[in-house]
Amino acid sequence: MSDIMRPLSFDHLMSWARTELAHDHAIFGVHVEKMWRPTSDVMIKDSFGDSVANPVGPAAGPSTQLSNNILVCYLSGARFMELKTVQKMDGAELMACVPKPCIQMEDEGYNCEWSTELTVQQAFDEYVRAWFACAFFGVELGLGQVGDVAFNMSVGYDLEGIKLPKIDNYIEGLKDASQTPVWAECYGWLEAHLGEFEHFTAEHLAAIPTQISNSITLSTLHGCPAGEIESIASHLINNKGVNTFVKCNPTLLGYEFARGTLDALGYDYMVFDDHHFKADLQFADAVPMFKRLKAEAAAKGLRFGVKLTNTFPIKVAAGELPSEEMYMSGRSLLPLTISLALKLADAFDGDLAISFSGGVDALTVADILKTGIQPITVATTVLKPGGPQRFQQLADEAVKVMSDAGPIDLAALRELVGRFMADPIFHKRYREKFPSRKTTSALPLTDCFKAPCEHGGCPIEQQIPEYLTLTAQGRYAEAFNVIALDNTAPTINGVLCAQDCRPKCTRLDYDQSIHIRSVKLVASDHAQDEFSQAQVAPALVTDKKVAIIGAGPAGIGAAIFLRRNGVDVEVFEKLDGPYGVVNYIIPKFRISTEQIMRDFRLAEDLGITFHFNCDPNFDVAELQKTYSHVIVATGAWGKCPTPVREGGELLVDAFDFLWQSINEGGFPCGKTVAVIGAGDVAMDCVRTAARTPGVERAFIVYRRNEANMPALQEEVNTVREEGLEMIQLVAPLTYDGKVLHCEVMRLEGRDASGRRAMVGTGEFVDFEAETVVAATGATVIREPYERNGIALDDRGRIVLDADFQSSRPGVFVIGDGRKGPSTIVQAVADAKVAARAIMREVGVKADYDRPHPTVHQPVAPIRANRALIINPLHGKDEGGRCLTCQDICEICTEVCPNRANISVKVPGFGSDPFQIVHIDGLCNECGNCGTFCPHAGLPYKDKITTFWTHEDFEESTNVGFLPNHDGGYLVRLPGGEETTISGASDPKLPAEMAAVLTALEANYAYLLAAPAGK
Structure with missing residues (x-):
């Protein structure tokens, strides 16, 4: 596809917006439920001297590049627009320098783009169009009043470039746009259509200010000399007569502070050296310079201040953006930015205007505004799911505390810095160890919505949004019915589930993923006993009988699935x-016997026969004389591999340690216990040791760091909350019964997989320990499989087919014994697979493979709940944070700053009438939609696309339509074939494409119409 953006004419912009509003109650995807309406006409003076309805808006970046981007921000609540930077390099020349994709916002943000990809003249035209569009829709939709929004210019990067005629004309034009062609275009269009409007009048049109901006934020490149910065700012103040703010870099804090802060907050994997810190503006030079510029501005009756901060440069590692260097933003930048704000404010005794951008979101905006810092602009938060519609909540939070710009409250700012540095929300671990919420499914051309927590996250494909919604509504019995259909250990999984669903939860990109496990437990606590008592063993539907060896989660799961289906x-x-x-093995302080037995009763109530205290040396051949099928679910009970090269026989195996601690009255530990490893079992061991009478010190020893610990983050957090030590980056070498001898390790640059390399430092450290527990992973005991003639591969793993059937026909292996220690929920998933295969052989359709009942919600309340940051809640209410992705996804439409992904209503699709159409002419291939799409694909490449020019069509391989002048279309079909069609009824067009084209022609013609002159 083409990465060239085609700006809309004002006629196209307004026709699109008004038609979409009439048909879909939305404008560029912003639904009326998410449009911000101020509760009063009160406006304040921001630090630039502008009157605004609130001091919040988009930072110079992707959200302020096109007129439609800016309009979307305004509709959602933004009232301070920091326009994207213009410079002497623009248009095609600049686009050739920006690698694509250029945005990565998965957690903390990264980008490798800097100024507008449009020409300077195109950018000017876009900003004037946006100015008129905001004024019109503010009045027409009751969202505000003419003049309630401020536009702030951003220019760079050197004095020579800023003095060029095209930049000088840009500045002067925004100071007074009344004599420009684009002003006449916009003014004339509104004037010609006045009779069509309900609220916008000729008086409103005449009141639109011709001065679009009288303020500038100066952006300079890293390494720009202090003298050059001062010369540019002085030129802007004295020669251009504009309020001037200088954008500062976090490098003013110094390398040691930045490195130490990011390391302490868990961002030690970010790679950067000190060269920018040495080459950039130094704090000792900045303060006197800013004092001089402040005085110059005051003499001219203008305002001077600083913008904090520019993004933070780091080196690119594997799997990130296609650039040598990229710029970090988001929540990892906020502690640096707020620290720099305090450092500068202190130097000016609070008398320095500060415009702020650096990782702010709805949870932090009010606290920062209360210090006197304002305006506040954001980029990263509105590039995540919810998109610019997040401004609604940002604006609501801002108006609670906003006031006219004034001195900085140093005491309040100092307190805030301390709080932010200590707040877990800014630590990397707050987001847990979630690599990506994308799943492995191909992105379909249509009907692409999915709940990734359920499809791609949960191994048993629980209907998670359904039971979250039902539990939140207090409909516990219905919720439990949904759970029990796929989950044979609902209480156990409600306590111990590994929650593979949570890394895929869309909430992860807002605040924290939903604690899905705890909601399951709420439903189980309320409804499981009644469900269990009501169970009746169904009649047998076959004379075949199945033997299951092992009554763990896998074995009991298979038994329940089979028996309730009549086997x-x-x-x-x-x-x-x-x-x-x-x-x-799992300590009782984590799960009680009663909770375990509650799940066992689900099996007992079905009349399943259990034989306990059986001979563990099972004989498959003997069993097959009586049973048609045998399922082996014996788990992984083998010893952990020794983690030391000498003294391994002196270590205590983790399972032996926990078995004795739980079942035999305790393990004789002594006073000091070291646990080697960092998985969930290791966490259980150290917590158990700490609870053992006589133990004075229990600690973890791990050769990597916390970010690489295989344990669930919440288990790690619990260990930390209990005050237990986790000694990281030490590799155990030997143990003599008294001293554990270790080498100190360090993490270096990443390898091709993106993982940090671990190397020894040659330094050593000793830990006294009377007991050392090896918790480095249990193993599968191979002997029973070998003895029963079950084939193993050359690595000692059991050879199985897709249904987990072994080399012996009719013998299945599931659970931890299949491939080594895994999770409880995976054991249940294994049980579903094997049980399904057996039922298929005996002619029974598994009940969990039949269409599941679902719970749908109306579209309007779902959309009203989008884009809201909500902290985790307690009990059943936590389920209310669910975004019900099984009803609506549309994430690609939200995260696209250019609104190049559109949701259109297409009749005839049974599962979801809203289909995604990609608009090539608005896309610059930033890649953001690909990051957040729950499928493996990329919406900007894989969805039905409309093209506006033949050039763009030829540059692309996308499936889609290019309108021809004769009324037909040039079409690229799913197989790549290019053909021409007369219209949607042409038989060459597949049915799904025909339905989409029919809807486009009927209700979304503006998506097919090329911008004027194209």
């Missing part, structure tokens, strides 16, 4: 009770 089973277990590791 008889018997379960054989070597222990004296059910649920194996869950019952005998």
Whole structure:
């Protein structure tokens, strides 16, 4: 596809907006529910001297490049627009220098683009169009009044370039745009259509200010000399007569402060050296310079201040953006930016105007405004799901505390800096160790919406949004019915589930992913007993019978799935009770016996026969004389591999340690216990050791750092909350029964996979420990499989087909024994697979494969709930944070700053009438929609596309339509074939494309119409 953006004429912009509003109650995807309406006409004076309805808006960046971008921000609540930077390099010359994709906002943000990709003249025209569009819709839709929004110029990067005629004309034109052709275009269009408007009148049109901006934020490149910065700012003040703010870099804090702060907050993986810190403006030079410029501005009756901060340069590692260097933003930048604000404010005793941008969101905007810092602009937060519609909440928070610009409250700012530095929300671990919310499914051409927590996250494909919604509504019995259809251990998974769903939860990109497990437990606590008591064992539908070896989560899961579908089973277990590791190894301070037995009753109530205290040396051949199928679900009970090269025989195996601690009255630990490893079992061991009488010190020893710990982050957090030590970057070498000898490690640059390399430093450290527990992963005992003639591969793994059937026909292997230690929920997923295969052989359709009942919500309240940051809630209310992605996704439409992905209503699609259409002419291939699409694909490449020029069509491989002058279309079909069609009824067009084109022609013609002159 082409990365050239085609700006809309004012006629196209307004026709699009008004038609979409009439048909879909939205403008460029902003639905009326998300449009911000001020509660009063009160306006304030911001630091630039502008009167605004609130001091919040988009930072110079992707959200202020096109007129439609800016309009979307205004509709959503932004009232201070920092226009994207213009410079002497522009248009095609600049585009050739910006690698694509250029944005990565998965957690903290990164980008490798800097100024507008339009020409300077195009940028000027876009900003004038946006100025008129905001004025019109503010009045027409009751969102504000003419003049309630401020536009702030951003220019760079050197004095020579800023003095060029095209930049000088740009500045002068925005100071007074009344004599420009684009002003006449916009004014004339509104004047010609006045009779069509409900509220916007000729008086409003005449009141639109011809001065679009009288303020500038100066942006300079890294390494720009102090003298050059001062010369540019002085030129802007004295020769251009504009209020001037200088954008500062976090490098003013010094390398040691920045490195130490980011390391302490868990961002030690970010790679940067000190060269920018040495080459950039130094703090000692900045303060006297700013004092001189402040005085110059005052003498001219103008305002001077600083903009904090520019993005932070770091080196690119594997899997990031296609550039040698990229710029960090978002929540990891906020602690640096707020620290620089304090440092500068202190130097001026609070008398320095500060415009702020650096990782702000709805949870922090009010606190920063209360210090006197304003306006506040954002970029990263509005490039995440919810998009610019997040401004609604930002604006609501801002108006609660906003006031005219004044001195900085140093005491309040100092307190805020301390609070932000300590607040867990700014630590990397707050987001947990979630690599990506994308799943492996291909992105369909249509009907692409999905709940990624359920499809691609949860191994058993629980209907998560459904039971979250039902639980939040207090409909516990219905919620539990949904859960129990796929989950045979609902209480156990409500306590211990690994929550593979959470890394895929859309909420992850707002605040924190929903604590799905806890909601499941709420439903189970309220409804499971009643459900269990009401169960009736169904009649047997076959004379075939299944033997299951092992009564852990996998074995019991398979038994329940089979028996409730009419297949008889018997379960054989070597222990004296059910649920194996869950019952005998996991500490009771994590899960109680009663909770475990509540799930076991689900099996008992179905009449399943269990044989406990059985001989563990199972004989498959003997069982197959009686049973048609055998499922082996014996788990992984083998010893951990030794993590030391000497003294391994002196280590205590983690399972032995926990078994004795739980089942035999305790393990004789001594006073000091070291646990080697950092998985969930290691966390259980150190917590158990700390609770053992006589133990004075229990600690973790791990060769990597916290970011690489395999344990669930919440388990790590719990260990930390209990005050237990986790000694990182030390690799155990030897143990002599008293001293654990370790080498100190360090993490270096990343390898091709993106993981930090670990190397020894040659330094060593010793830890005294009377007991050392090896918690480096249990193993599968191979002997029973070998003895029963079940084939293993050359790595000792059991050879299985897709249904987990072994080399012995009719013998299945599931659970931890299949491939080593895994999770409880994965064991249940294995049970579904094997049970399905067996039922298929005996002619039974599994109930969990039939269409599931679903819970749908009306569209309007779903959309009203989008874009809101909501902190985690307690109990059933946590389910109310669900964004119900099984009803509506549309994330690609929200995160596209250019509004190049559009949701159109297409009749005839049963599952979702809203289909995604990509608009090539608005896309610059930033890649942001690809980051957040829950599928493996990329919306800007994989969705049905409309093209506005033949050049763009030829540059692309996208499936889509290019209107021809004769009324037909040049079309690229899903197989790549290019053809011409007469219209949507042409038989060459596949049905799904025909339906989309029919809808476009009927209600969205503006998506097919090329901008004027194209």
